[in-house]
Amino acid sequence: MLAIFRNSAVFVSLLGTILAGCGEPQFSEDEKAVIASLSLAKLPPLPADPTNRVADSPAAAALGATLFFDHRLSGKDEVACATCHKIDRQFQDDLPRAVAAGHNNRRTMPLAGVAWNPWFFWDGRRDSLWAQAITPLEDPVEHAGNRTAYARFMFQNFRDRYENIFGPFPSLDGLPRHASPLGTEAEKVAWASMSPEQQDAVNSVFANIGKMIAAFERSLTPPETRFDRFAKVLAAGKEPAAADDLSGDERAGLKLFIGKGQCIRCHNGPRFTDGHFHNTGVPPIAGLPADLGRETGVAKVAADPFNCLGKFRDGPDTACGELRFMVKQGPELRRAYKTPSLRGVADRPPYMHAGQFATLEEVIDHDARAPDSGDGHSELNPLILSDREKKELVAFLKTLSE
Amino acid sequence: MDLTLAELSPASLSKRSISLGIIAFALLTLAAVWFVAPSAPPPVLDLSRSKPSEKGLYTVSIEPEGGQVRQGELQSWLVTLTSKAGTPVENARMTVDGGMPEHHHGLPTSPAMTATLGPGKYRVEGVKFHMGGWWQLRFAISAAAGDDEAVFNIKL
Numbered sequence: 001m002l003a004i005f006r007n008s009a010v011f012v013s014l015l016g017t018i019l020a021g022c023g024e025p026q027f028s029e030d031e032k033a034v035i036a037s038l039s040l041a042k043l044p045p046l047p048a049d050p051t052n053r054v055a056d057s058p059a060a061a062a063l064g065a066t067l068f069f070d071h072r073l074s075g076k077d078e079v080a081c082a083t084c085h086k087i088d089r090q091f092q093d094d095l096p097r098a099v100a101a102g103h104n105n106r107r108t109m110p111l112a113g114v115a116w117n118p119w120f121f122w123d124g125r126r127d128s129l130w131a132q133a134i135t136p137l138e139d140p141v142e143h144a145g146n147r148t149a150y151a152r153f154m155f156q157n158f159r160d161r162y163e164n165i166f167g168p169f170p171s172l173d174g175l176p177r178h179a180s181p182l183g184t185e186a187e188k189v190a191w192a193s194m195s196p197e198q199q200d201a202v203n204s205v206f207a208n209i210g211k212m213i214a215a216f217e218r219s220l221t222p223p224e225t226r227f228d229r230f231a232k233v234l235a236a237g238k239e240p241a242a243a244d245d246l247s248g249d250e251r252a253g254l255k256l257f258i259g260k261g262q263c264i265r266c267h268n269g270p271r272f273t274d275g276h277f278h279n280t281g282v283p284p285i286a287g288l289p290a291d292l293g294r295e296t297g298v299a300k301v302a303a304d305p306f307n308c309l310g311k312f313r314d315g316p317d318t319a320c321g322e323l324r325f326m327v328k329q330g331p332e333l334r335r336a337y338k339t340p341s342l343r344g345v346a347d348r349p350p351y352m353h354a355g356q357f358a359t360l361e362e363v364i365d366h367d368a369r370a371p372d373s374g375d376g377h378s379e380l381n382p383l384i385l386s387d388r389e390k391k392e393l394v395a396f397l398k399t400l401s402e
Numbered sequence: 403m404d405l406t407l408a409e410l411s412p413a414s415l416s417k418r419s420i421s422l423g424i425i426a427f428a429l430l431t432l433a434a435v436w437f438v439a440p441s442a443p444p445p446v447l448d449l450s451r452s453k454p455s456e457k458g459l460y461t462v463s464i465e466p467e468g469g470q471v472r473q474g475e476l477q478s479w480l481v482t483l484t485s486k487a488g489t490p491v492e493n494a495r496m497t498v499d500g501g502m503p504e505h506h507h508g509l510p511t512s513p514a515m516t517a518t519l520g521p522g523k524y525r526v527e528g529v530k531f532h533m534g535g536w537w538q539l540r541f542a543i544s545a546a547a548g549d550d551e552a553v554f555n556i557k558l
Contacts (some may be wrong), residue, residue, distance in 0.1 A: 276532045
């Protein structure tokens with residue numbers, strides 16, 4: 001009897017080990033290598049930006065930070081970068097589509113790790129952080145201002161700090177009050193009345209505003225998460241401490257993420273993004289103008305006078321590889337949008353480029369169903385995921401926030 | 403696991419614990435199969451970096467400049483062309499494309515030949531692989547001996 005009891009106890013312990021094994025998947029050496037590739041420890045050093053000579057200047061970053069939060073950097077003194085890129089909300093705004101001077105058609109992107117991007121905006125219509133930063137300033141539904149007014153604003157309010165960074169301020173004498181090649185009809189006429197030298201002077205101040213904001217934004221790096229601590233210990237071949245361990249569901253979700261779920265195809269590397277553009281069949285929002293994603297983005301970045309091949313770049317054009325070797329046409333560009341980073345993703349619904357999905361569960365459902373794209377061709381393959389597997393994926397994604 | 407041979411020895415096992423043992427063994431086996439079951443084997447790929455072109459006009463050799471293929475970065479590749487007789491092929495032009503055959507998409511970039519380094523050596527810039535897996539690079543070559551192409555497999 002004692003023997004029966006003793007062996008039953010042994011069996012229960014054995015069964016317990018087996019069940020724990022089932023609930024808490026272990027990882028193969030190959031899987032461990034993939035997990036390591038996602039960890040923050042593998043994030044390369046902050047990439048240099050030779051096109052922005054003040055990218056790593058503390059004075060430029062400091063003035064850039066001031067500008068980032070300054071509501072006067074807008075048409076009606078009402079909108080700062082921080083209006084939509086909220087400092088306490090991962091530099092995004094929790095809205096399906098941004099609201100600033102007007103209503104936008106796209107979701108505000110968070111900024112952690114933004115300096116590692118090869119392309120900017122959901123459609124990659126800008127090719128540097130500094131060229132990105134000035135684009136909303138003249139958008140009528142964002143900051144709704146114009147570059148001539150911004151140049152004068154800098155001269156009147158920040159002349160000394162600006163000159164310490166860039167040297168003498170160009171002359172703004174005789175300039176129209178409001179002028180821009182992208183503005184209202186009156187602003188366009190005023191812009192056309194300016195000499196090429198005056199236009200260049202204003203454009204260079206405008207580009208420098210972007211270069212300072214970019215210098216600040218380069219400091220926004222993704223924080224370490226519970227997943228990173230787990231990955232670090234796993235890579236070292238150690239057993240994670242309780243606080244850093246992933247639960248059975250979280251481990252199973254991670255296994256799905258890098259395996260059957262195929263999430264890692266696009267959400268790869270330490271930022272969980274390949275930085276490129278994919279059509280995943282996300283439906284357009286009824287009532288909004290047609291949005292062709294990257295197809296429009298390539299045309300816009302090629303035409304942008306502030307792109308890497310334009311005259312406002314610092315340094316040699318050897319830094320312009322992404323633009324020079326950009327895919328300019330093809331069916332893959334239609335309704336393709338940039339892969340977003342998944343760091344912090346669980347804390348910032350809604351999802352997709354126009355906030356189409358309210359929850360991570362909806363996102364995973366969509367990706368598993370892989371519906372045809374109404375326009376263009378979806379790159380997703382349909383997957384059969386059980387409800388439990390979907391829960392596990394969500395559980396894993398939450399470890400990228402803690 | 404706190405199991406010892408003595409505890410599993412036949413003398414100490416009752417009928418009940420034997421049947422429990424069988425269940426445990428079955429579960430263990432299942433668990434073992436679950437954990438070691440291989441995923442679908444990758445196709446057997448010719449990963450050589452040097453091969454004759456499709457029609458045999460050239461021998462084409464490729465290598466990433468800097469030695470190692472890096473995922474997610476723009477990279478230059480060096481292409482060396484020799485004739486059937488083994489002499490370097492000069493004044494060649496080439497275009498490059500490729501993609502991921504399993505995922506039916508092309509390269510994320512449009513690489514281009516940007517320099518003739520000689521003898522028979524050329525630089526192709528702007529190659530990027532933004533995902534892990536099986537990639538192909540296709541070189542369409544045009545030189546005095548005629549037009550030909552070569553397709554290389556690359557595994558990341």
